Amino acid sequence: MAVLTRDETDALIAEVLEVYPEKAKKDRAKHLAVNDQSVEQSKKCITSNRKSLPGVMTIRGCAYAGSKGVVWGPIKDMIHISHGPVGCGQYSRAGRRNYYVGTTGVDSFGTMNFTSDFQEKDIVFGGDKKLAKLIEEIEGLFPLNKGISVQSECPIGLIGDDIEAVSKKASASFDKPVVPVRCEGFRGVSQSLGHHIANDAIRDWVLDKRDGQPHESTPYDVAIIGDYNIGGDAWATRILLEEMGLRVVAQWSGDGTLAEMMNTPKVKLNLLHCYRSMNYISRHMEEKYGIPYMEYNFFGPTKIIESLRKIAAFFDDSIKEKCEQVIARYQPMMDEIIAKYRPRLEGKKVMLYVGGLRPRHVIGAYEDLGMEVIGTGYEFGHNDDYDRTIKEMGDATLLYDDVTGFELEEFVKRLKPDMVGSGIKEKYIFQKMGIPLRQMHSWDYSGPYHGYDGFAIFARDMDIALANPVWHNMTPPWKKTSDAENEAIAA
Amino acid sequence: MANIMIRQAEHGGLSFYLPKRDLEASIESIEFDTPEKWGGELKLDNGGAYYIEPIARPPRLPISLRARRLGAAED
Numbered sequence: 001m002a003v004l005t006r007d008e009t010d011a012l013i014a015e016v017l018e019v020y021p022e023k024a025k026k027d028r029a030k031h032l033a034v035n036d037q038s039v040e041q042s043k044k045c046i047t048s049n050r051k052s053l054p055g056v057m058t059i060r061g062c063a064y065a066g067s068k069g070v071v072w073g074p075i076k077d078m079i080h081i082s083h084g085p086v087g088c089g090q091y092s093r094a095g096r097r098n099y100y101v102g103t104t105g106v107d108s109f110g111t112m113n114f115t116s117d118f119q120e121k122d123i124v125f126g127g128d129k130k131l132a133k134l135i136e137e138i139e140g141l142f143p144l145n146k147g148i149s150v151q152s153e154c155p156i157g158l159i160g161d162d163i164e165a166v167s168k169k170a171s172a173s174f175d176k177p178v179v180p181v182r183c184e185g186f187r188g189v190s191q192s193l194g195h196h197i198a199n200d201a202i203r204d205w206v207l208d209k210r211d212g213q214p215h216e217s218t219p220y221d222v223a224i225i226g227d228y229n230i231g232g233d234a235w236a237t238r239i240l241l242e243e244m245g246l247r248v249v250a251q252w253s254g255d256g257t258l259a260e261m262m263n264t265p266k267v268k269l270n271l272l273h274c275y276r277s278m279n280y281i282s283r284h285m286e287e288k289y290g291i292p293y294m295e296y297n298f299f300g301p302t303k304i305i306e307s308l309r310k311i312a313a314f315f316d317d318s319i320k321e322k323c324e325q326v327i328a329r330y331q332p333m334m335d336e337i338i339a340k341y342r343p344r345l346e347g348k349k350v351m352l353y354v355g356g357l358r359p360r361h362v363i364g365a366y367e368d369l370g371m372e373v374i375g376t377g378y379e380f381g382h383n384d385d386y387d388r389t390i391k392e393m394g395d396a397t398l399l400y401d402d403v404t405g406f407e408l409e410e411f412v413k414r415l416k417p418d419m420v421g422s423g424i425k426e427k428y429i430f431q432k433m434g435i436p437l438r439q440m441h442s443w444d445y446s447g448p449y450h451g452y453d454g455f456a457i458f459a460r461d462m463d464i465a466l467a468n469p470v471w472h473n474m475t476p477p478w479k480k481t482s483d484a485e486n487e488a489i490a491a
Numbered sequence: 492m493a494n495i496m497i498r499q500a501e502h503g504g505l506s507f508y509l510p511k512r513d514l515e516a517s518i519e520s521i522e523f524d525t526p527e528k529w530g531g532e533l534k535l536d537n538g539g540a541y542y543i544e545p546i547a548r549p550p551r552l553p554i555s556l557r558a559r560r561l562g563a564a565e566d
């Protein structure tokens with residue numbers, strides 16, 4: 001049950017849009033919708049993947065963020081050069097908590113920032129020479145790197161540097177892959193195009209490098225695609241797959257390596273978690289190598305069980321059998337968690353605003369705890385994401401695409417959820433309003449949330465956030481006594 | 492002309508994908524659907540229509556093809 005009826009939600013949207021000028025109102029209205037489960041196609045009710053309105057607060061990133069920050073960044077044994085001015089890389093450095101094993105600075109480079117630090121003269125005279133020199137220096141200082149990627153920032157495209165030529169030359173002289181990525185921030189409307197560009201770069205420069213080479217494969221080889229190992233997510237996923245008897249050949253790209261990417265075309269099945277950022281490469285592998293891909297969801301026991309069975313269905317009976325054993329083994333643990341937390345969390349309402357796969361994937365996990373998601377939205381989703389969301393969300397709940405700071409605040413004020421799941425930029429706004437917020441990008445420095453182990457942590461974290469005694473102390477003591485009446489009226 | 496990809500949809504039927512615009516839609520009807528002649532006009536569930544040169548039915552999907560848009564751009 002949603003908090004508001006369909007008409008009320010419609011009225012709410014109209015009311016919130018009231019403050020905008022005519023043109024902006026018309027544009028934003030297309031991005032806000034009341035969910036209707038009977039709609040087959042999201043485009044009939046919501047528009048997505050459009051340029052944000054100038055002047056509103058959006059929390060989108062740029063194509064560079066999508067490529068360097070999301071897709072390429074976590075490949076730990078490669079060095080990713082943020083090519084251009086220093087800021088883009090430095091301010092996003094190590095922000096995504098992609099865990100990895102390795103010795104940073106020796107054989108792994110995940111949390112380090114490499115940049116060509118463009119100055120005025122590089123903009124005026126071009127930065128190709130600098131890039132060539134930089135790659136040479138990297139080779140001298142970090143000889144154990146397995147490859148280099150050149151992640152273009154805005155100026156590279158603007159001044160027309162030829163990073164492809166530099167990369168090819170460097171690649172030939174060091175006999176290592178050097179991958180130029182044309183992910184300048186101004187391309188596209190959000191980080192989403194950056195994912196696409198990064199996927200295409202992997203396709204063109206990495207994926208086919210081991211074609212035709214012998215590979216000891218088993219019938220149970222799979223790859224985890226689109227898991228960035230935030231707080232250890234991919235590990236929590238991998239354990240389950242291995243317990244099922246599958247062999248995980250590659251992890252993309254959390255805790256991943258270049259060799260794993262090159263070996264991926266030899267697997268039997270691609271398991272795709274974040275559809276938004278990695279569907280491109282999965283489609284490519286399906287066509288070129290005939291590897292089917294399957295979207296799965298490892299948030300919360302209901303979805304995990306569903307996904308495990310779906311995965312097992314691709315394999316023989318031995319896997320199916322082991323899959324059931326895995327499910328049975330973890331069931332008591334899940335029952336215990338739900339018995340503990342459900343009574344504490346039952347009926348609580350959540351609003352989400354995140355990116356990638358989470359606006360729809362975590363719904364099941366909340367429902368397992370008896371909580372309800374009453375509003376959700378994607379920063380940079382496309383129609384196909386909303387297609388997949390409509391069925392997951394309750395009727396007459398709110399959907400918002402690329403929601404602006406103002407709109408989200410107003411929606412939260414009106415719908416009064418018990419908790420908001422969004423990012424750091426929203427966290428303190430809502431907490432000051434007295435609403436607990438869990439960061440659903442970085443798991444609020446906790447995690448993992450994937451898999452059975454992750455669900456235990458997820459449940460605990462949600463309980464911690466809601467049960468925090470601070471929420472009873474939102475009114476300062478001096479106001480409590482004198483203004484108790486006013487308080488009651490205002491509330 | 493645009494590059495498109497046609498794949499087997501999870502629950503039967505065909506799905507259409509236009510990488511350039513990241514557009515995914517299901518194919519409602521295909522003009523020719525015999526082993527020797529496959530293709531022609533594709534009607535999509537989003538209201539759009541595309542034309543692919545008829546070919547022999549591909550032995551394996553997905554397949555990337557060149558397609559021409561019929562009618563106005565849908566979104």
Ligand code: SF4
Pocket residue numbers: 062063064065088152153154155184185186
């Ligand atoms: S938009 Fe351009 S300048 Fe800004 S962070 Fe992205 S790449 Fe850097």
